[in-house]
């Protein structure tokens with residue numbers, strides 16, 4: 001039988017269910033602590049424009065100090081009194097380089113009037129936890145702290161330092177991003193062999209678990225400005241050389257242009273694994289995409305907005321300005337074109353490709369700086385560790401490496417040479433993701449299972465004899 005060989009190589013589901021070894025949830029006392037910290041974090045309004053992350057950092061610090069962590073191992077610091085970050089180091093034997101456990105503590109704004117309940121109260125109802133940040137990203141923040149406290153209680157000695165960083169202002173950009181600040185000012189506090197972060201979660205359909213995502217890569221944002229200037233004139237004497245017409249033509253050409261369809265190491269693996277969750281013609285197409293078939297890529301991209309975005313760099317008009325009077329020829333017409341770029345496509349390539357498509361010298365196309373981070377390598381210890389634990393906890397659930405369209409702080413850590421993996425073990429219904437939206441929620445069961453998943457995963461990744 002070659003199955004054992006295949007099993008050691010495959011990173012997806014295997015046909016044979018492995019005997020369950022990992023616990024699905026942690027003991028009640030540990031769950032109670034995790035929930036308490038979660039509640040405390042959720043109930044601190046840390047919206048990135050109106051709130052502050054400092055009380056979250058202080059709350060975590062108080063928990064850690066009460067659990068016996070020495071003050072010397074905890075830093076609460078940042079560029080602004082309202083934007084403090086917390087970094088705590090749990091000492092291991094030092095046999096290997098540290099493991100960084102990241103979570104952000106700011107949240108997208110939530111208005112009471114938009115929600116059906118108070119967004120800054122943890123409400124448990126109908127099997128869900130409701131509140132801003134229940135999914136993004138205070139569950140992971142709370143779980144990192146609760147588990148660190150538990151490791152200390154057990155006297156667990158990892159073979160590497162475990163560093164938890166709870167950071168400010170991941171959402172919405174701005175000058176106070178905690179990860180960027182730490183990398184620039186206190187790299188030594190968070191320097192690590194690699195990091196675990198948000199960005200990958202479990203996908204379920206009506207509560208049925210399908211896939212546990214492992215985010216290893218993300219597209220980056222490149223904003224282009226299209227600008228046409230013109231001397232204008234009276235609208236009763238129209239001329240062909242009209243700024244708005246130039247711009248409209250350019251945008252229309254961009255709308256009908258598609259960047260080449262292709263896969264990379266990560267997305268090829270993604271399509272290979274996601275094929276296992278489908279059937280029929282679609283399954284065959286997804287397998288062929290993984291194998292590099294252009295025809296299959298065309299079909300798959302046409303059938304799904306998100307698969308299209310996975311297979312190519314995209315650019316789309318998002319904002320417009322132009323004209324100054326109803327009866328005047330416009331002197332300015334401008335648009336913002338928002339590009340989401342594959343990690344392997346350079347900003348210069350995208351800019352020159354778009355200029356070629358625009359093919360009109362009256363339209364000046366310029367770009368803002370694109371932040372560009374590499375993909376994280378598909379490290380065998382992380383990929384196999386996540387796959388094996390996922391199989392043990394939720395037999396039949398595949399582990400899928402993904403590239404995400406949105407951004408996380410992993411962009412900065414990857415660019416700084418710390419490979420970063422988004423993995424949580426919290427499962428959300430694929431068609432009901434409420435991050436950033438109203439009535440954000442997390443299944444109660446999922447919270448406790450993610451708590452157990454991350455407890456076990458971090459232990460295995462920092463044990464002297466790694467689980468085979």
Ligand SMILES: [Zn+2]
Nearest residue numbers: 136137170198
């Ligand atoms: Zn987030």
